[in-house]
Amino acid sequence: MLIDSYDRVVDYLRVSVTERCNFRCQYCMPEKPFSWVPKENLLSFEELFEFMKVAIDEGVKKIRITGGEPLLREDLDKFIKMIYDYEPSIDLAMTTNAFLLKGTAQRLKNAGLKRINVSIDTLKPEVAQAIAGKDVLKNVLEGVEEARKVGLKVKVNMVPMKNMNADEIVDVLEYCKERDMSVRFIEYMENKFAKADISGLKSPELLDILRQKFEFEDEGFDGSSPSHYYRMIDGYRFGIIEPYGDDFCKQCNRIRLTAEGNLIPCLYFDEAMSIAESIKRGDIKGAAAVLKEVVRTKPEKNRWGGEDDEASNRAFYETGG
Template identity: 35%
Template sequence: MKDGHGRVIDYLRISLTDRCNFRCVYCMPEEGVQQLSHFDILRIEEVEQAVRVATTIGIKSVRLTGGEPTVRKGLVDLVRNIAAMPEIENVSMTTNGVLLPRMAADLKAAGLSRVNLSLDTLDAEKFHKITRCGSLDDALCGIDAALESGFNPVKINAVALRSLADGFLDFAKLSIDRPLHVRFIEHMPIGDVSEVDGISWGKDGVISCEEVFNIINEGARAQGLGELVPAGEDKPIGWGPAEYYHFPGAAGTVGFISPLSRHFCSKCNRLRLTADGKLRPCLFSDVEYDLRTALREGTEEDQRAVFLQALGAKPDEHHDKVGTERGMSQIGG
C-alpha cells in the first residue's frame, strides 16, 4: 500500500508499554511519566488484532518498542503469535537489553528475528548519568545474550551527542571483532531537556552524522585501523534508513542515521502505534488517529479504516519540526 506521496508503507512500529526500567534523560523525567492505566493501554490480544488488520494494507514488518518492551507481560506469546501470521516477514524489537539474559532464548524460539539495543555510551559513569539508574555491565550482558541466542543482525543504537564525541571511536570498534552493527543516530531534541550533569540534550548538543564519521576516521587513522569504507552488500538486513560502512576486515558494520542533517523522509516506510492505541503517521507530528476505540467497539473494517486514515495523512517530510506534545517514552522509540 502506498501513501499519498507514493511511498510504500510496509513497516509498523508498536509501543507495547510506556513503562521502563531506565529513566533516560532524553526520554522521560527522573520520576517517570504518569503511567497509563490498564484500561488505557492496549491488551496483548488487541495488539495482535491491530497487526492482523495492518497486514491487510500491506504491513510486512513489525518492530516492538516501548518504553521498554521486555517489561511487558505476555511479550513472548505476542512475538510467537505475530510471527505466525503468514503475511508477516519479520518481527524485531528495540530494547535496552538488561532483561535479555533471561529472555533472549525464549524470544528467539518464539520467532523474534533480530534485536536493536539502545546504548549511548561505553563510559560507566556517563551511562549511569544518562539512564539515571542503569548499569553498563548489565547492558553489555544483554549484547552478549543477543549474540549467544543467535540473533542476526544484532544492532546497537547510539544517540550521537557532541558531548559524547570522545567515545565515538570506541563504539565503532565494537564492530571489528564481533558481528555487531553499531549505528549512530543524530539526536532529535524531543521534549524540554537541555542539560543533565554536563551532557547537553538541547539543540547545542546535536552533532551531524558527517561530523561523527570524520571523528571516527580521524581516530582510526591515529590508531592504524584504516578508515571506514562503504559496506556495500555486507550491510545488515533491515528496513531503516542507515548508511553502512565498515573497517577493513571487520566482522560488523558502522551505520549512520541522519534524520536532521540529511532528511530521509522520502524513503519513510512506517506507521507508529502507541501503547494507548493511537496511530501516528510521523514521529515529529502530533497528529494521531484513535485505533483503540475501533479495536474495542468497531468491526475489522472500522479498524482498517483508521489505518487507511493514518496512511493518507503521512506528511511529505517533517519540515525540520522538532519537539512533540508527547515524550519519546509515550510515542515509542
C-alpha cells in the same frame, strides 16, 4: 498494499506496547516520574494482535516491538508468538535497552523474534549511570551477549553527545565490529522531554572522528532504511541516522502504533488517529479504514530543519523513537 500520497509503500509498523521505561535517559525522559498509563487504558495483547492481523493483511511486512521498554510488559513473548504464528514470514524485530534481556532472550527467540536493536551509548559504567539515571551497563552488556548466544541478530544504536560520550564513538564501533554487530550513530533529536543542556554531534563531526582511525567509503542509503551507510576497507558497515537531513524522510515506509491505540503517521507529528474503539468493538473494517486514512495522510517529511524548526512535542518514549 498500503501506498501514501507520495507513492511510498508503507509496509513497516512500529508497535509500542508500553510507555513505561526503567531508564531515565538524558535525551529522552530524564525528569518523568516512574509512573505509567493505567493498565485499563492500554490495548490488551489480544486487541493489539487483532490490529496486527489487519496490518499484515493490508501489506505490512515488518513489525518492530518498541516502548518505552517493551520487556517491562509481561508475557511479551506470547504476543510475539501470536504474530509469528499468524504470518511466519513477518520480519519481527524489537528495540530494547537490554537491561532485562538476559533472562528473556531465549523465550523471545523461541516465540519468533528475529532481531533486536539495543542502545549502547557508552562502555563506561559511570557514564552509563549518568546517561540512564541508574547503574545499568553490566546488565545491558550481559543481555546483548545472551541475545547473540541464542541466535538473535543484534544491531546497536548510539546517540553521541558532547561532554558526555563523544570520546567513545570509536570504542563503541570497535566493540560492535568485534562481535559482528552493526552500529548506527543517531544524531540527537531535539525534543521537549530531554535534558535542556544536551548537545549532540552532527554527521560531519562524527565522520571526522571516525576518519582519524578508519578508512571508509560512502555507500549512501540502503532501501527504505533511515541510515546513511559507510563501508570500511575490511567490509564492515556502520550507519548514521540524520533526522535533520533532506533525505531522512524520502523513503520512509513506517507508521507507529501506541499502546493506547493511537496510529501515528510520522515520528515528529503529534497528529494521530485511534484504532482502539474499532478494535474493542470488533469492527475490523473500521480499523482497516483508519489504517488506510493514516497512510493516505502521511506527511512528505517531518518538521525538523525548517525556518520554524523547534524541539518536537512528541514523547519518543510513547512511540519508540
